[in-house]
Structures are given as C-alpha cells and as structure tokens.
Amino acid sequence: MNTDNNPFDPTRKLKSSPVPVLFIPFKNDEEKCDYCGIKYSKTLMFEQKYCKNCLFWYVQYITGNNTYLDAHINTNNSQCIKHKATRNNFNTTIIQEWCEYCSEILYFTQVLTKNSNCLHIYNAECEICNYKNRSDYQASSGWVESTLNKKFIPTLYLPWWDSCNQCIVCYKEFKYIHQESKSYCQKWCSRCFIIYTGCRYCLTTNIIFGIADQSQCKKCKRISFIRIDITDIRSGNCIIDELLDFLEPTKFYGSICIRNPIRSPYEVYSFIRNKPPTKGIVWIPYSQVTNLKKIAEGGFSIIYKATWGRTDVAVKKLRDSQNISKHFLNELRSFYQCYDYNFNVIGCHGITQDPITKEYMLILNYAEGGNLHDYLQKYFINLRWNDKLCILNGISYGLRNIHNNNFIHRDIHSGNMLLSSQQWKIGDLGLSQPANNTLSNNEIYGVIPYIAPEIFK
Structure with a gap:
C-alpha cells in the first residue's frame, strides 16, 4: 500500500465522477470502443479518441452541475432537433451540456494520446490550454511495496489519463492486464517493469516503477488490484531470482520522487525518458526466444543468433x-556492472533457460558485424588509418569503462571484440573479475597468444 499519507488532490477543480468514464480508451490504437463496439470519434484538436455512444449514456447517468471532466465543447452551428434555437458560438466545459446532435468536442485537457513520440503537443508552454500555469493540475510521488522483494519502489501519481501504447523508456508495446471490473485499466512494460494504472472515476494515472500487487487512486482513494503472472518474470531458481532482484531495471528510478509539483506531461515523460538507459537484467521466458541458429562455439558456451520480440539477439548457452556455475553468475554481474549504452560494452537483456536441457542462457545484444578477427581477415587490405583508429578507439572506450568499474576482463582477444551498430564493443565478460580479487590455485585463463608473459612466471 502507499506509504505517502499526505492529503493531495491532483485535480482540485474537478470532482470524481459518480460513474466510470468509459468513453475514452486506455489503448489509443484501438479503432472501436472496447465496451460497445462502435467506432471511435476524434476530437477536433489533437485527434483524441472517444466513443459518442458511451458518452451519450454517460451524460444520461450523471446529474447536477459538478465538473467531472476538463472537456472543451462548442457547437457545429447546425439546426438541432433537441434545442429550439441554434446554439451559435456556444462553448462550455461542462460535459453535461454536450449534445449528440449539435456539439463538437474540441479536446480533453486530461487525456494524453497516441504514443511517446507525440508529447510535443503538450509542450512546456502550451498556448491552447495553458497547461503549464494551471495550479489545479499537480503530479505527486510516493512509494509502494514490491511483490518481488518486499522493498519499496517509487510511484508517480499523475493528474491526466495516459492512453499511450508504448513504453516511454524502451518503446516496447505495452501488455494489457485483464480486469473483471471496467472501472480500472492496467498496462505494463515487461522489459522495464513499469506499470501504468488508470482510474476511470477520476481520469488519473499512476506509474509504478516495479512490480506491485495494488494501486490506489490519489484522488478518490479507490484501490485496484494488479494481477501480473510473475512466473513470466521469475526463474524459479532462488539464486538467480535473488540476483535479478538486485539487477531489477527500475531500481534506478529511486530519484524520481518529486519535491516540487510537475504540472506538464512533457516535463514528466521527458524526465523518465531522459534518465540513463536502464541497466536492468530480467528473466525472459524461453517461449519468447525464437529462430535460434547456431553461429559459434567455444570452450564454455554455444552462441546462437535468435529473435526476441522483433529484435535480433545473440543467445549464449x-x-x-x-x-x-560461478562463470554464469560472474558474467551476469559483470554485464550489469560494466554495461553502459554509450561506452562500448555489449549489453545483456536478460536470462532464460532451455526447457529440455535445463541449461541457462544469456540474451545479449546481437553484433551483426561479427568479431574483429574475422573482420580483419576479410577487410584488412581495404582498411584506412582512420578505420583502424576507429576500431582502436571503440575498444579503448570499452576497456576504460570496464576498468572504471573496477573490473579486469582477463580474456581480451580479437574474438571478443564485436561490431554492433557501427560501434566496436567488448563482449564475453565470463572471466572478468573485480580488480581487487586474488586468483586461487594460480588459475590462468585466456587465449595464450594474448596472455601477458609475466602471468606464466
């Protein structure tokens, strides 16, 4: 449950609706209403989707003059069979005054539409709705308990309705969580472990940076229960699961708690998106990894090219x-410690397990350009000095990143230098060790031509 008990109303000028607002979609790419099956209409501005049929019934159910929605409505200047006179130049923000015959909805201030690439319509100085300067819309933050490790994880309470289809961090399509009640909407990113829950009584959204089993609306205090099948994100092995808890991607969002209220969606999503890339490593169900094709084999492992979702990956069994084994856990920790998007070390997405052999596998970034040894065999005579310097520069950055994290690779050779997305990166961290570790039993690892002579003394 929420640990932040301070009273806070994210939409001060609005009342919680007496009935759920079903006419606005939670999944913006749908063409038909999820409740009545009729095709969605669009607002005149921002093309926000809404269902006229469900809106009609909503207006019938509510009474009084309370303001439940921040909607901007005008007339289409046509003769109306419901009103005796044409309502020329009529405009209102009271949804109860909407008429199915002569009204047009300009926009809903509370609704964020489309996907993360369309945030520019809610810029920091919105001239249309003056969102930036409206003190009646405020975001806040708090903490909820994780169902994975019982630690507290950060949560954002937003005063608007998020109907985006993609994760703001990794652009992966959301998974939608089935709910028996139509009043609650939930979606989550299975790669970043970020959950979005929406309250249809208040059109507010909570963003939870981790896995939790419930969420509470900051305005009406209604609680919705979150049912995520954690078997898809847990290995069942206590050693690996304990390590995954430590490597959880959302642990880097602990600084997200807001001291000063943020009122613009653009500010909030820019803050989330501009955080350093998540370094989390997650459990990946084997069924999500397809098209495995063996491409290399070494002393400790077999390498496959495969597909994960829509992404080409390398699978290291x-x-x-x-x-x-200590090599497996060591490589996992090393990838976590040393990986940085900008510093030339191959990234690790997660872990999976072959259901037949029970062998564990690492899901890594795929280096489509191959390794340096093969690259030089094929292209050496055509390489210019600038090309050679570019290769050395990438490898140097990778080594510097490893050493800056107080690790030693211990197996550097041309087969572990990989070309990925036009960048040379270092891979295979299975033998790497913290710099202050001492080797037991005079262990020597690596490819002999690349081992320093003094190691053999």
Missing part, C-alpha cells in the same frame, strides 16, 4: 549450467 552456457554448457552444463543446469547447476548455477
């Missing part, structure tokens, strides 16, 4: 890893 560790031999005889049914029982968790």
Whole structure:
C-alpha cells in the first residue's frame, strides 16, 4: 500500500465522477470502443479518441452541475432537433451540456494520446490550454511495496489519463492486464517493469516503477488490484531470482520522487525518458526466444543468433549450467556492472533457460558485424588509418569503462571484440573479475597468444 499519507488532490477543480468514464480508451490504437463496439470519434484538436455512444449514456447517468471532466465543447452551428434555437458560438466545459446532435468536442485537457513520440503537443508552454500555469493540475510521488522483494519502489501519481501504447523508456508495446471490473485499466512494460494504472472515476494515472500487487487512486482513494503472472518474470531458481532482484531495471528510478509539483506531461515523460538507459537484467521466458541458429562455439558456451520480440539477439548457452556455475553468475554481474549504452560494452537483456536441457542462457545484444578477427581477415587490405583508429578507439572506450568499474576482463582477444551498430564493443565478460580479487590455485585463463608473459612466471 502507499506509504505517502499526505492529503493531495491532483485535480482540485474537478470532482470524481459518480460513474466510470468509459468513453475514452486506455489503448489509443484501438479503432472501436472496447465496451460497445462502435467506432471511435476524434476530437477536433489533437485527434483524441472517444466513443459518442458511451458518452451519450454517460451524460444520461450523471446529474447536477459538478465538473467531472476538463472537456472543451462548442457547437457545429447546425439546426438541432433537441434545442429550439441554434446554439451559435456556444462553448462550455461542462460535459453535461454536450449534445449528440449539435456539439463538437474540441479536446480533453486530461487525456494524453497516441504514443511517446507525440508529447510535443503538450509542450512546456502550451498556448491552447495553458497547461503549464494551471495550479489545479499537480503530479505527486510516493512509494509502494514490491511483490518481488518486499522493498519499496517509487510511484508517480499523475493528474491526466495516459492512453499511450508504448513504453516511454524502451518503446516496447505495452501488455494489457485483464480486469473483471471496467472501472480500472492496467498496462505494463515487461522489459522495464513499469506499470501504468488508470482510474476511470477520476481520469488519473499512476506509474509504478516495479512490480506491485495494488494501486490506489490519489484522488478518490479507490484501490485496484494488479494481477501480473510473475512466473513470466521469475526463474524459479532462488539464486538467480535473488540476483535479478538486485539487477531489477527500475531500481534506478529511486530519484524520481518529486519535491516540487510537475504540472506538464512533457516535463514528466521527458524526465523518465531522459534518465540513463536502464541497466536492468530480467528473466525472459524461453517461449519468447525464437529462430535460434547456431553461429559459434567455444570452450564454455554455444552462441546462437535468435529473435526476441522483433529484435535480433545473440543467445549464449552456457554448457552444463543446469547447476548455477560461478562463470554464469560472474558474467551476469559483470554485464550489469560494466554495461553502459554509450561506452562500448555489449549489453545483456536478460536470462532464460532451455526447457529440455535445463541449461541457462544469456540474451545479449546481437553484433551483426561479427568479431574483429574475422573482420580483419576479410577487410584488412581495404582498411584506412582512420578505420583502424576507429576500431582502436571503440575498444579503448570499452576497456576504460570496464576498468572504471573496477573490473579486469582477463580474456581480451580479437574474438571478443564485436561490431554492433557501427560501434566496436567488448563482449564475453565470463572471466572478468573485480580488480581487487586474488586468483586461487594460480588459475590462468585466456587465449595464450594474448596472455601477458609475466602471468606464466
């Protein structure tokens, strides 16, 4: 449950609706209403979708002059069979005055539409709705308990309705959580572990940066229960799950708590999107990994090219890893410590397990350009000095990143230098160690031509 008990109303000038607002979609790419099946209409500005049929019934159910929605309505200047006179130049923000025959909705101030690439319509100085300067819309933050590790995770309470289809961080399509009640809407990103819950009585949204089992509307205090099948994000192995809890991607959002209220959607989503790329490593169900094709084989592992979702990935199967080995856990920790989007180390998406052999597998970024050894065999005679310097520059950045994280790679050779997205990066961190570790039993690892001579003394 929420640990922030301070009273706070995200939409001060609005009342919670007595009945759920069903005419605005939670999934903006749908063409037909999820409740009545009729095709959505669009507002004149911003093309926000809404269902006229469900809006008609909503207006019939509510009474009085309370303001439940921040809607901007005018007339289409036509003769109306419901009104005796034409309502020329008529405009209102009271949804009860909407007429199915002569009214047009300009826009809903509370509704954020489309996807994360369309946030520019809600810029910091919106001239249309003056959103930036409206003190009656305020975001706040708090903490809820994670169902994975019982630690507290950050939550944002937003005064608008989020109907975006994609994760603002990684652009992956949201998964929608089925709810028996029509009053609550939930979606989540299975890659970033970010949950969005919407309250249809208040048109507000909570963003939870982690896995939780419930969410409470900041305005009306209604609680919705979140039912995510955690078997898809847990391995069932206590050692790996404990490590995954530590590597959870959302732990980097602990600084998201807001001291000063943020009122613009643009500000909020820019803050989330402009955070450093999440370094989290997650459990990936084996069923999500398809089209495996063997491309290489080494002493400890077999490498496959595969597809995860719509992304090409490299799958590294560790031999005889049914029982968790120190090499497996070591490589996982090393990827986590050393990976940075901008610093030339191959990234790791997560872990999976072959259901037949029970061997564990790492899901890595796919290096479509291959390794440096093969690259030089093929292109060396055509390389210019600038090309060679570019290769050395990428490798140097990768090594610097590893060393800045107090790690030593211990297996550097041309087969572990990979070309990915036109950048040279370092891979295979399975033998890397913290710089202050001492080797037991005089262990020597690596490819002999690349090992420093003094190591053999």
